[in-house]
Amino acid sequence: MKVLFATSEFTDFAKAGGLGDVSAGLPRALRYRDIDVRVLLPAYPEVIAKASDITIVAHLPGRAGIEPCCIGQTFTHDGLPLFLVLEPSLYQRIGSPYAAPDGHDWPDNDVRFARLSLAAAEIAAGTAGMNWAPDLLHVNDWPGGMAPAYLRWQGARIPTLLTIHNIAYQGLYHRDRMQTLAIPESAFDVNGVEFHDRISFLKAGLFYADHVCTVSPTYAHEITTEALGGGLHGLTSGIAAEGRLSGIVNGIDETWDPSRDPHLPHHFEADDLSGKQSNADLVRTGLCLRHSDGPLFGVVSRLVHQKGLDIVAETARDIVYEGGQIAILGLGDPDTEHMLSRLARSHRDDIGLLIGFNESMARRIVAASDFCLMPSRFEPCGLTQMQAQRYGTLPIAHRTGGLADTIQDGETGFLFSELSGEGLLAACRRAFDAYDDPEVLSEMRQAAMARSFLWSGAAEEYARLYANLIGQCLPQAVPVTRRRTRRATDELATAA
Numbered sequence: 001m002k003v004l005f006a007t008s009e010f011t012d013f014a015k016a017g018g019l020g021d022v023s024a025g026l027p028r029a030l031r032y033r034d035i036d037v038r039v040l041l042p043a044y045p046e047v048i049a050k051a052s053d054i055t056i057v058a059h060l061p062g063r064a065g066i067e068p069c070c071i072g073q074t075f076t077h078d079g080l081p082l083f084l085v086l087e088p089s090l091y092q093r094i095g096s097p098y099a100a101p102d103g104h105d106w107p108d109n110d111v112r113f114a115r116l117s118l119a120a121a122e123i124a125a126g127t128a129g130m131n132w133a134p135d136l137l138h139v140n141d142w143p144g145g146m147a148p149a150y151l152r153w154q155g156a157r158i159p160t161l162l163t164i165h166n167i168a169y170q171g172l173y174h175r176d177r178m179q180t181l182a183i184p185e186s187a188f189d190v191n192g193v194e195f196h197d198r199i200s201f202l203k204a205g206l207f208y209a210d211h212v213c214t215v216s217p218t219y220a221h222e223i224t225t226e227a228l229g230g231g232l233h234g235l236t237s238g239i240a241a242e243g244r245l246s247g248i249v250n251g252i253d254e255t256w257d258p259s260r261d262p263h264l265p266h267h268f269e270a271d272d273l274s275g276k277q278s279n280a281d282l283v284r285t286g287l288c289l290r291h292s293d294g295p296l297f298g299v300v301s302r303l304v305h306q307k308g309l310d311i312v313a314e315t316a317r318d319i320v321y322e323g324g325q326i327a328i329l330g331l332g333d334p335d336t337e338h339m340l341s342r343l344a345r346s347h348r349d350d351i352g353l354l355i356g357f358n359e360s361m362a363r364r365i366v367a368a369s370d371f372c373l374m375p376s377r378f379e380p381c382g383l384t385q386m387q388a389q390r391y392g393t394l395p396i397a398h399r400t401g402g403l404a405d406t407i408q409d410g411e412t413g414f415l416f417s418e419l420s421g422e423g424l425l426a427a428c429r430r431a432f433d434a435y436d437d438p439e440v441l442s443e444m445r446q447a448a449m450a451r452s453f454l455w456s457g458a459a460e461e462y463a464r465l466y467a468n469l470i471g472q473c474l475p476q477a478v479p480v481t482r483r484r485t486r487r488a489t490d491e492l493a494t495a496a
């Protein structure tokens with residue numbers, strides 16, 4: 001089975017959040033199952049700097065306002081094949097995959113990710129002039145959303161899978177970009193890419209992909225509801241009703257192992273947690289917190305509304321009052337950063353804050369903490385709570401999405417349903433009680449550390465899904481939107 005996995009993040013080189021980890025972890029696990037997965041990603045500066053021996057394997061022409069590009073092939077240190085979309089005018093910039101260092105999105109993100117999507121579609125359709133073409137195209141989130149659409153407009157019938165990691169990010173653009181993005185006029189329709197009079201890359205993916213997957217079963221249900229469907233619940237409910245929506249929980253990679261994580265000053269195992277205590281001492285010293293025998297609550301997060309940092313702030317005073325301390329590492333919205341800075345300043349001895357994106361610090365804080373706070377408003381999967389459990393750190397989390405699916409309430413962590421300061425505080429009080437009872441604490445830590453969360457489980461489910469899609473889709477002669485597709489194909493040719 002040959003699969004092209006298109007993504008905008010890949011942790012070995014460029015990561016903004018969990019998508020980078022998934023893109024690095026899942027394809028590797030799939031290769032263990034003998035699936036020939038190749039990852040397609042933009043050649044950001046970090047990729048060019050770290051990748052070795054890039055060989056040009058294709059030259060793709062431009063289309064409408066989408067620049068031509070080259071496809072370079074390289075391999076990760078452990079042999080995973082990567083295809084890089086090389087176009088310096090689009091990707092050679094200092095910043096995150098999506099934004100400039102000042103936090104503003106790159107103004108041409110529509111063309112940048114249309115280029116990624118179009119490259120994916122051309123390789124998948126076998127029109128890129130390469131000596132490899134996949135049996136299935138797997139795209140991720142809005143940056144890959146246009147790929148199934150370009151394929152459909154080209155009349156290609158290779159099966160496509162869209163994984164939604166977060167339906168709140170949709171890639172919305174003004175309708176006057178239609179021609180630039182080589183979108184046929186007829187596709188600007190409720191049955192197409194249109195969403196409230198704008199072009200939606202994610203909607204395109206949802207509408208044109210053969211199958212849609214999210215990163216946990218609970219989130220797969222939640223995106224069909226008005227509350228969490230991001231305005232797309234009508235479409236997602238229809239897809240679910242047709243049996244084309246599934247949820248597969250992510251894994252975490254094997255380096256999240258407290259007995260050998262090179263980022264940790266002190267290693268530890270389930271039956272000897274003294275190293276965990278030493279890490280906590282170091283984190284306290286590093287953040288200038290006073291020595292304490294009370295519990296340490298960790299937060300490692302993107303600082304965005306989704307993650308409920310305002311709820312952490314609301315509860316922080318009570319946590320400190322009851323003898324806890326809080327270590328926070330995050331990067332994101334300036335307003336949230338300021339709010340947390342004020343909080344840390346008003347509790348200098350007990351609340352430590354680091355603003356930044358730092359893998360080592362993230363791992364140290366997760367390893368050092370007794371509990372980790374995740375009052376996310378929604379959480380498609382969440383990796384931090386799984387990483388925390390592996391390190392004997394009990395998550396305290398809102399009962400939503402992947403948090404509900406990966407934390408066993410009262411056994412490996414604490415879940416709360418009422419999303420408010422009181423809801424979080426009540427769960428923290430349960431955590432304080434557990435902390436005060438060494439037997440309960442030890443039992444819960446052991447149970448949490450015994451969970452593996454390895455990628456192999458998810459890889460098996462994806463492999464089964466791929467096989468079904470390849471088996472089901474190829475013989476299918478008539479796509480639901482056949483007439484529109486014909487017309488769209490003609491118009492695409494005109495636009496080009």
Ligand code: ADP
Pocket residue numbers: 016017018019021300301302329330331356357358359362381382383384385
């Ligand atoms: P999301 O993708 O929504 O940000 P996840 O929990 O799925 O949330 O994944 C977040 C990933 O990013 C985890 O691997 C976490 O350790 C990492 N991470 C988040 N914030 C930081 C940070 N400030 N520094 C380093 N790593 C971070």
Ligand code: GLC
Pocket residue numbers: 017018019022165166215250379380381382383402
């Ligand atoms: C998104 C989600 C997060 C998920 C990650 C990887 O960023 O917010 O919950 O774990 O993608 O799938």
